[in-house]
Structure formats: C-alpha cells, structure tokens
Amino acid sequence: MPQQFDPETAEEACAIVADALAGKTALEIVGGGSRRDMGRPLNTDYVISAAKLAGVSLYEPDELVMRAGPGTPMEQIRMQLDQHGQMLAFEPPDYGPLLGGAPGQGTIGGVIAGNLAGPRRIKAGAARDHFLGFEAVSGRGEIFRSGGRVVKNVTGYDLCKLMAGSWGTLGLMTEITVKVLPAPEKIRTVLIACADAVSATAAMSRGLSSPHDVSAAAWLPETAAAKSGVSHVAGAQAALAAVRVEGIGSSVDARCAALREELSTFGDVEELHSHNSLSFWREVRDVRLLGDGTVWRLSVPPADAPGILEVLRAELDAEYFVDWGGGLIWVTVGCGCGGEDSGANVIRTVIAAGGGHASLIRASADLRSRVPVFQPESAPVHRLTRNIKEAFDPEGILNPGRMYEGV
Amino acid sequence: MRMPDPDRDVLSRRTEIIAALRRIVPGEGVIAEEEELRAYECDGLTAYRQLPMIVVLPESKQQVSDILKYCHGRGVKIVPRGAGTSLSGGALPLEDGITLGLGKFNRILDIDYDNRCVTAQPGVTNLAITNAVEADGFYYAPDPSSQIACSIGGNVAENSGGVHCLKYGLTTNNLLGVEMVLMDGKIVRLGGKHLDSGGYDLLGIVTGSEGLLGVITEVTVRILRAPATARALLIGFPSSETAGDCVAEIIGAGIIPGGMEMMDKLAIHAAEAFVNAGYPMDAEALLIVELDGPEIEVDELIGRVEAIARDNKAESVRISNSEDERQTFWAGRKAAFPAVGRISPDYYCMDGTIPRHRLSEVLTRMNELSDRYGLRVANVFHAGDGNLHPLILYDANKPGELENAEEFGADVLKLCVEVGGVLTGEHGVGVEKRDLMGEMFTEIDLNQQQRVKCAFDPTQQLNPGKVFPTLHRCAELGRVHIQSGQTRFPEIPRF
Numbered sequence: 001m002p003q004q005f006d007p008e009t010a011e012e013a014c015a016i017v018a019d020a021l022a023g024k025t026a027l028e029i030v031g032g033g034s035r036r037d038m039g040r041p042l043n044t045d046y047v048i049s050a051a052k053l054a055g056v057s058l059y060e061p062d063e064l065v066m067r068a069g070p071g072t073p074m075e076q077i078r079m080q081l082d083q084h085g086q087m088l089a090f091e092p093p094d095y096g097p098l099l100g101g102a103p104g105q106g107t108i109g110g111v112i113a114g115n116l117a118g119p120r121r122i123k124a125g126a127a128r129d130h131f132l133g134f135e136a137v138s139g140r141g142e143i144f145r146s147g148g149r150v151v152k153n154v155t156g157y158d159l160c161k162l163m164a165g166s167w168g169t170l171g172l173m174t175e176i177t178v179k180v181l182p183a184p185e186k187i188r189t190v191l192i193a194c195a196d197a198v199s200a201t202a203a204m205s206r207g208l209s210s211p212h213d214v215s216a217a218a219w220l221p222e223t224a225a226a227k228s229g230v231s232h233v234a235g236a237q238a239a240l241a242a243v244r245v246e247g248i249g250s251s252v253d254a255r256c257a258a259l260r261e262e263l264s265t266f267g268d269v270e271e272l273h274s275h276n277s278l279s280f281w282r283e284v285r286d287v288r289l290l291g292d293g294t295v296w297r298l299s300v301p302p303a304d305a306p307g308i309l310e311v312l313r314a315e316l317d318a319e320y321f322v323d324w325g326g327g328l329i330w331v332t333v334g335c336g337c338g339g340e341d342s343g344a345n346v347i348r349t350v351i352a353a354g355g356g357h358a359s360l361i362r363a364s365a366d367l368r369s370r371v372p373v374f375q376p377e378s379a380p381v382h383r384l385t386r387n388i389k390e391a392f393d394p395e396g397i398l399n400p401g402r403m404y405e406g407v
Numbered sequence: 408m409r410m411p412d413p414d415r416d417v418l419s420r421r422t423e424i425i426a427a428l429r430r431i432v433p434g435e436g437v438i439a440e441e442e443e444l445r446a447y448e449c450d451g452l453t454a455y456r457q458l459p460m461i462v463v464l465p466e467s468k469q470q471v472s473d474i475l476k477y478c479h480g481r482g483v484k485i486v487p488r489g490a491g492t493s494l495s496g497g498a499l500p501l502e503d504g505i506t507l508g509l510g511k512f513n514r515i516l517d518i519d520y521d522n523r524c525v526t527a528q529p530g531v532t533n534l535a536i537t538n539a540v541e542a543d544g545f546y547y548a549p550d551p552s553s554q555i556a557c558s559i560g561g562n563v564a565e566n567s568g569g570v571h572c573l574k575y576g577l578t579t580n581n582l583l584g585v586e587m588v589l590m591d592g593k594i595v596r597l598g599g600k601h602l603d604s605g606g607y608d609l610l611g612i613v614t615g616s617e618g619l620l621g622v623i624t625e626v627t628v629r630i631l632r633a634p635a636t637a638r639a640l641l642i643g644f645p646s647s648e649t650a651g652d653c654v655a656e657i658i659g660a661g662i663i664p665g666g667m668e669m670m671d672k673l674a675i676h677a678a679e680a681f682v683n684a685g686y687p688m689d690a691e692a693l694l695i696v697e698l699d700g701p702e703i704e705v706d707e708l709i710g711r712v713e714a715i716a717r718d719n720k721a722e723s724v725r726i727s728n729s730e731d732e733r734q735t736f737w738a739g740r741k742a743a744f745p746a747v748g749r750i751s752p753d754y755y756c757m758d759g760t761i762p763r764h765r766l767s768e769v770l771t772r773m774n775e776l777s778d779r780y781g782l783r784v785a786n787v788f789h790a791g792d793g794n795l796h797p798l799i800l801y802d803a804n805k806p807g808e809l810e811n812a813e814e815f816g817a818d819v820l821k822l823c824v825e826v827g828g829v830l831t832g833e834h835g836v837g838v839e840k841r842d843l844m845g846e847m848f849t850e851i852d853l854n855q856q857q858r859v860k861c862a863f864d865p866t867q868q869l870n871p872g873k874v875f876p877t878l879h880r881c882a883e884l885g886r887v888h889i890q891s892g893q894t895r896f897p898e899i900p901r902f
Contacts, residue, residue, distance in 0.1 A: 003902075011896070012896050015896050016901075018889075019901055019902055020902065021887070021889055022889050023902055025902055046902065060762075060764070061659060062655040062656075062658055062659040062763075062764070063655075063658075063762055063763055063764060063793075064658060065762075085661055086661075115603060115604075115608070117603075121602060121603075122602075125576065125580050126602070126603055128603070128608060128611060129576065129579075129580045138855060140887060141889075142851050142855070143851070144849075144851050144852045144855045145848070145849075145852050146852065146855075146856070148760075148827075148828065148829045148847075149762060149827060150760040150761070150762060150792065150793050150794075150827075150828055150829055150832070151572075151573065151760075151792045151793075152568055152572065152577070152760045152789065152792045152793065152794040152829075152832035152833055153760055153829045153831075153832060154565065154566045154577075154615045154831050154832065154833055154834070154835055154836075155829045155830045155831050155836060155840070155844075155847055156836065156844065156847075156848065156852075156853075156856050156874065157612060157615070157616055157856045157859050157860075158566065158579065158611060158612060158614065158615050159612070159855070159856065159859070160611075161579070161608045161610075161611025161612050161614070162607055162608060162611065162612050162859070164608060164611075165603070165604060165606075165607065165608050166607055166608075170607075181663065182658075182661030182662070182663065183661075185661070205521055205523075208523065208632075209520065209523065209544075209545075209632055210632060211544070211632050211633065211634060211635040211701065212701065213634075213700060213701065247700075247704060248704055248707060248708070250703050250704070250707055251700065251701050251703050251704030251707070254701060254703045254704075255701055299601045299602050299603055299605070300601050301522045301599065301600035301601050302521070302522055302523075303519075303521035303522050324602065327601060327602055328602075354599075354600070354601075355584075355596075355599030355600060355601060356599065356601040356605075357601070357603075357604070357605025357606075358605070359605060374605055374606050375605030375606065377605070377606055378595070378596075380589070380593045380594075380595045381595050381596075381597070381606075381609065384589075384595070384607075384609055384862060384863065385606055385607050385609075387861070387862035387863070387865075388607055388609075388612075388859065388862045390862070390885070391855075391858035391859055391861060391862045391885075392855070392858070394885065394887050395887065403606060403607075404606070
C-alpha cells in the first residue's frame, strides 16, 4: 500500500510537494478516488489526497459564483446549488458505476481535472468553460493562482484551461472557483424513432439548427435504448433519437410542440416529461446504456458520426450510443472483439480523417499501460505538451505518465 | 512606457532583413518606407506610438512559417497584428521588430452547417462571419463593439467578449480550432470541428495569449442559430444602487438576459445628445435589459423583469415593441464612446471587472478619485458580468493631463482588484496594464505564466514587452530551487 498524505491546507500540501521535489519522489494525486482507474496506471509509492482540502468557502447565488476546496464532494455541491435553484451547467457526469464503483463518490477537483461534461456540453460548454479561477501547488513546490471569481477576465494567460483536463499532471489544486447558473424550471424530451445513424444525425442536426434552443441531442440504437430504466425508452423496442428542451414552462411547452411537429418527418415522435427526462439524461450523462467490455469515448465532428459508426459496427462488432448531436460517441468493445488493442487502431484510424480524439475510459490496467489512453498528438503538438509539463512539473513528480508516457 | 532595449545588431542588419523578407514575400508585401510604416505605429490605444523596423504582410501560411523561421535563427522580434483595433496596445510595434500584419488573410474558407461551424482566415472581421451565415438564420455570438473592424484572429488573441457574453460566452467558449505557426516556423493545428481537447487544452491557453505564443493562420468557430426574437427594456433608476439591486435580483430570479448594460448620468446625457434615443435625462442610472429567445419566453421574461424593476424603485420603464425600437434603445449605448468623444477632446477607456455587489462602492470611490484628479468620468458597464468601462475625460493638449488620466485609470484598476475583481475584462493587458500585473499576481504567479510562454517561444521573440512587467530568460525561469518543506509543519508525516 502506498503511503498517503492528507494535507488540510494549501501550505501543508505545498510542504509535502516540496519534500517530494527534494527527493524526486513521485506522487499520485487523488480526490474521492472515483476516477483512479482512468488514465495510464500509476505506480507511485506515495499518494497525496485532496479529500481534506474540502468545503464550500464562498457561494453567492446572485453573483453566479462558487468557490470550494477540490476535495468537496459533488453531492454536497449539488445539494447546495439545489437549494438556490442553481446548477453547474456543464452537467458533470458521475462515472463511478461505469468504472465498477459506487455512485456519488466524485469531487469537484476530479470533475475539473478531467474536464468532464455531460449532454449539455453542446449548449453550455464543458468544465473548462465554467472554471473561473484556482489556487494550486505546482510540481515546483510553489503555490500559484490564476483567474479570479468573475466571468469576464482576460488578465494574463488563462491557466484554468490548462488545469482543466490535465488530470493532476500540472499541479495539485487547492481551491477552485466556478461559475454557476440557474437550473431550468421545466424539462421536456422529444423522442424520435430513428432506425439508422444517418437519419438520427439529420434529425439531431435539424433540432440543433432550429431556433428552439435544444440543450441536448442523443441517439440510442435499440440495444442501448433497451438498457434504459425509463420505460418509454426501453419499451419502444426501437432505436431512438432524443432532443431536450429546458427553460420556463410556457416556452418549453411551445418549443417541445414545435420540435415534435418539425421532427416527425424523421419518424414517430413521443415525449418525456420532467421526471423521466431527468432520469433519461442522467443515464446518457453517466454512460449507463452500454454493455460489458472496454469503453471508448470519441469526440468528433457531429456530421462524421454515421460514417464512423458504420466502421465500428463492421470491424469491431461494437455497441455504442451517440451524444452531443453526433459529436460524442460512446463505444464498448466486447471481450474477444477488437484484438489486442481493443479497437484502438481501428478507432483512431477512422477518426483521423475528420479530426477528433478518442480516449480509453474503461479498461484493465494492463490495456491502459499498453495502449495510448489519450489521443496521440502530432510531433510538434506533443513537443508543446512536454514543454508545458516541464514548465509546471520539471522533475515529473505529479501523476507522472498519467496522460502520456514521460509527461 | 518602457519597452525591451532595441537590439543594435538587428537594427544594423535591417537592409539584409528587408531583402530576405522580400525573397519570402514578393511584391508589395514588405513595407520599409517611413511614411508607409507610419500607418502601423499604433493600434486602438493611440497614446503609445512606435515606428516598426519593418512591416510584412504575408499571404500564405507557408510565408508566415518562412518569415518566422528566418527571424527565429537571427534573433529578430515579431509583433503580430490583426486589424489593429486593440485597446491595450497589444500590437504596439517594436523599434527593432517586424510587425507581421495578417490583413491579407481575409477569406472565409468553409461554412459547415452540418457541424455548425465556420472556418476563416484570421484577418476576416468578426462581423463578416455573422454576415456570411445570417441569411441562413445563423450568427457568431461574441460581438465586441469593434466587430465591424476587428479581426477574428485578433479576437482569439485577446479572447474578445461583447455585450452578449453573459449568456453566450467569450471567444474561448465559441472557438473550436486554430492553425498556428510557432516561432520556429512549425505549423500546428489545435482543435478542429470537434469539442474539447484529447490532451492538454492548448487551444484554451492560446486564446487570450495576446500574440505571445504563436501566429494564428486559420480559425474555426461555432455558429449558433439566431434567436427567434429579441426585445429590450429601457429602465431609469434614481441611483446606481437601485439599478445594481435590480441587476442582482434579475439574476437571482434565474433570468440570464442576452444583454444587460448600465450607463451613468454623464454617459446617458452624452449618448442622448448624440443619437436622441429617448433616454430618461433625469435618471441617475440607466439599464438596458435585452431578452432573446423564443417569442413566448421573451414575452414572459419581459414581464418578470419589468416587475423586478418596479420593485427596485425604477422611475421609468420602456419596453421595445418593434425591432426598430429595440435598435433605438441600443443606439445610445453603442454610440456611448464616440458620444463621450464629443463632450471631451480625449477620453481614456478602462476595462476592469468587479464582483457586481461592490458596484455602488466602486462608483462612489471612483467619484472621489474623479474629484481628486480633477477629471470627469463617464461610466458604461456590462452589468450582467461586472465588466466596467469607465471613460476618463481629458485633454491631451493640456500639459500633464494624459499622465494624470493614466494615473487615475491605474487607481481605478487597482480598486477593481482590491474589491475582488480583475485588471481587464476583455481588452487585454498589452502594454497598457503590463506594469499593473503585480497588483493582481505574485511574482510566483507571473513566473508560472511566463513558463507557459517559454513552452511555446523559448527565445521570447514573439511580441516581447507585452503582458509581463519583467522579462526573465527562460533558462532562469526553468531552474528549480529545491527547498524542502521539512522545517514547516513538523506534525505532518513525511517521506
């Protein structure tokens, strides 16, 4: 068992990192531990936990801002926001169950470090877009800050963007400031029977190009729809496209009616009301609609989805569903399919033409050490990645190799 | 404004450098005559001027790459320039530097409705992107007031905002990809038509980097379907406090308006005299609140906002009933800067952001500063997101008045930081706020930012003298000072 440190203040965390730097000792950074099995496996002798750097230190609903320690549980943040009818608009997912763990174990630090986002990404942005400021300890053993508590801020480099999605390889965050937004009063989902990816992508595109302010668009082939806990979805016994509208009551009703009308040319339409909508989009957000096997996450140009899915089906016999109007493809490659790299080569080759990236989200430690977990970068971009790592963590002591070998 | 010492050796090789650039960019693309260079001596921040050593106007990314590669090997500095509308001196030339203008990169390359994005060369204006797609019902959301002139490449460099960013975000939230050339001439692509990055978010760090990390040669942005309708309220208040309370209550009620702008009395009067928008002349503060979206939603929210305004002592409320009327409401706000220009020989536009609830305190203290410096100040304010634009009125022909205005401005920005805000909301640091960076950041913070600069441009030839008050050599910044924490916190367990 690695030895674990549990600093309670930024200064303590800094002292521990400074010690590690002096001894060139690698540290694994953890929060709630719910995403420890994502990324390349780490084999450090020491773990530094952000669990005690927790608590909401500032929440001003009228100013749309919240500040919290990275170890603050997402459940606590959700509850506090709920009391004021607010939310983190990027719909942070909970991958606990997807990765074989319990739900509700995630922390705000983990959500930011992974730059995660749910179905509303297409309208509201990802974690990066709501991340206003932070304090962190760099691998140089120094406490530094960037950003602020206001939305409009271009003072200096936007280091928040680098920290979001760096998986703890650039610094241990000790304080996080995020933008919060009002939660919608009402939610409706229009379901459209779309048997194939081509018509589904066209239907989603129509919805997203309409003035009806669609906040999510997904497509579930029949196998994925059958796994839903929402009876209207599972019971449809058909592949379904789903388009969500949110907002004030009268507006949601009007837009839902308009979308039902406009999208009926693609197939039979149904609608989900608030409760079922919430459940359904949570399943999409948390990737609960896939079977066993290795899970890949592909971010691609939305219009490329049908072509990519065709290849995945033919060459990998994969199961999948689609979010972000086609821009996000979730894939499971079953045991025995996809060969030694569980489809890495097929997947990365098929997305190369249109651009995008594929990451390995659920896989054995062995596979994650053999196959690039994050999208391989072009030589000059990777050079920049290495330079950035060196700029924050010159001795490579923070989560070394979690994203790329030697980074 | 102190800029890095010119490199005498580079200046002595000027003729040779011109010849080399002419081999890369044939024809008229290399400017070396003083009277032609004059057009490039400043950007939108006209108080600072410097003739560039040479101006080069390439037409292809290969030319940009060749220019940078040539300069990289010879220690020649580069100042990238878009439309030259920066209000912070981001494109201020260097005596020993080449100003690299991207004005010839003026084509829209791809309009892709299936993926809802547009790819354009960096010299295309912000407004031209919306113009290219509006017939099909789309638009590009960030709308800086200079949108008719400013370039999309410059928008990326400055992370430009506009009046709609509370609801629709800044450039960084609407940008999908760039192609850019690094100082050593290498061409890289960051992002594309998909969302988010597979590795470090280099696109995010490049956005708002003020031309210090690379030269952008192509930009891909998201386009949105235009809202079905937009209506505005014009609300007069007896004080800035009541107007500020109204703003807080609107947002507290869960309403995010498409735009929410505040003006103070001096700005109201200047604007009204200029465009006759029908603004309430007795109001101490004016709020323009715009709701956009589906018609039924806009109608309902207009009613809710009106009720909140009346609860907060609004003295007058007008609601636009036609597109013409809505445009009239905005006409005064949009003309606020030139309107102030009519009542004063010169004005100096500031750009701090504050937490909104500190507004009345900041305005009170700004008035005290105004008395102390003997200079008037008019305020326009992106009320939804706390971004202040105080306009300090001065006369550059009066000796010492510019310096006085600059000192006043610096005090305003320090005040913004003191109340928990920031130095610049959307105009950038450039040279203007460079020496104030220490008000907001420690030396450790600034050194960490400069190490990012070193990751992209280790020889620091791209736009040096901007953003950072002190230039450190990258080798010096890279050194690790190992200082074990053992002596502190003896109670925590150690290795």
